Amino acid sequence: MRTDSEQIVSRPVVLVVGAGINGAAVARELTLNGVSAVVVDANDIAFGATSRSSRLIHGGLRYLERGDFALVRESLRERAILLKTAPQFVKPLRLRIPVRRRFGGLIWSVLTFLGWDRSCLGRFWLRCFPNARERGLWLIRLGLWMYDRLANSSPLPSGEGGRRPGEGQSTIDPRYPFSCEYFDAQILSPECFTVALLDDARQLARDQRLTFDVHTHTLVEFHDHEVRLIDRLNCNAPITLRPDVIINATGAWGDATLADWRVGSPKLFGGTKGSHFVTANHELRAALGDAGIYAEAGDGRMVFVLPLGEDQTLVGTTDEPFDARPETAVAEPREIDYLIDLVNEVVPSVTLTREEVVMSYSGVRPLPFGRADSPSSIPRGHWIEENTNGPNPILTLIGGKLTTCRALGEEVADRVLSRLRLPRIASSKERSIRDPRARRAGDVNPPSLLHSPNSSGGSHPPLAIDIIRHEWVRTLSDLVERRLLLIFDPRLDQPRLRELATLLADEGVFHPDQIDSEVATTTARLRQVYGIDVAGS
Ligand SMILES: Cc1cc2nc3c(=O)[nH]c(=O)nc-3n(C[C@H](O)[C@H](O)[C@H](O)COP(=O)(O)OP(=O)(O)OC[C@H]3O[C@@H](n4cnc5c(N)ncnc54)[C@H](O)[C@@H]3O)c2cc1C
Incomplete structure (x- = not known):
């Protein structure tokens, strides 16, 4: 018997848990091949490593030293595909x-x-x-x-x-x-790119009358063969599904996810933490021009100094073993000092100080667990681990890069298709990934988010409203951190936060009574996660 909370879903259906770049790429690949998908994230789209990366689509020059030629070749091939299919x-x-x-x-x-x-x-x-x-x-x-x-x-x-x-x-x-x-x-905005992959999956599903849903801030609970999706924000009723296959795309949370699901699994992940900072130092930005610097630090590690929009510079990254929950990773002062020293070493016209760091962030790489002697020697490829201990088969994604998300999505889809005895009907190699904001606005160029004076959109309909309506925004933090990228805008202040929270309430995303608490929660997160003190707080 069906309960009120159950939704009818066309079969077969794959449950993709984790809406980072890899979960999104898998979902797109499945709908492209005629398979329904439901994507669930405990937090928000691109909440994990996807939004904490160096924002490069690269072959990985340094992997050559470790003889990882296959990974470099694959990454370079994927780089070429993304340059062609996602030029926006x-x-x-x-x-x-x-x-x-x-x-x-x-x-x-x-x-x-x-x-x-x-x-x-x-x-x-x-x-x-x-x-x-x-x-x-x-x-x-x-x-x-x-x-x-x-x-x-x-x-x-x-x-x-x-x-x-x-x-x-x-x-x-x-x-x-x-x-x-x-x-x-x-790739200046892997966050928006991930939304674009999900948006493409939604379009594909619509065209083929498949089921496709994205549930953020949602947890997965197992009840034998059924899976219950529980809204952490208590807005939506639970949804019950009977997935044919489950994809564990929770990145560095992967082991914790399997432990929560009680399916019995050896340790699969040995994440390392990498930190970045952003500075608006004019001399440094002028010294870079349109190029980045890839420089060797004193300990032989390679560090990037990259242009970020027109006014800012992104510096990273460190690489340290990290065992705690990924959401607790923050850039430590000693990591920032290490990166500042490198900048001052390689760009003589600049004397960068801690005070000029406008924000920082840290992420955990979902690397495989192993016996590597040092973080830099952990293999950087990707693997798919099958677990059939529970009632539903689970495929866990290990490793991967932004750069290789399409290839990993393709491999996972091939495994799923073969399990479901379905043929592959289409390839994503040539399929464009357009910026959905540009498409909705009927424009060729996507609106620039980094440092545009109109970053929240002054035109009609305002960009922020368009995003709220179409991009699965559920909290003020979702909108500020990962849709409008206001974490990179030094002009972000309390009135702006309040204005956006009011907009979200007007659009029915949350009740107007929640405006104060949303502003307070976001202000606290900005300080704790990115070291940003929002003016007027
Ligand atoms: C410091 C750093 C720099 C990097 N730089 C680059 C680079 O320049 N180029 C490059 O190609 N790659 C880079 N990478 C690698 C790349 O960012 C990651 O490999 C990639 O983002 C991993 O994506 P993912 O989707 O697997 O995981 P994530 O992006 O971490 O997504 C996992 C998602 O799962 C969700 N989740 C967690 N637990 C649960 C649960 N129980 N239920 C539901 N959802 C859950 C999280 O909220 C999160 O959204 C970098 C990584 C780091 C950390």
């Missing part, structure tokens, strides 16, 4: 590598390639030659040459190595007499 989101980005010396780093690279960098031999080598890790010009040239070869017929220009300062590189420290250049790509 993914743009080419020139990157410079400042280099201090002509030779060096080769033996260390060989040790790293062989996985011996943390061995007795590696430690001995480092004691004898403290600069052994520092990569020289020839080694970087070799890396860029391989990167180009693996990219095959890339739409981006080839890398070039070895220009001296003065040949257009005046902003690089004279202590770095060489500079190499190459191209990758930047």
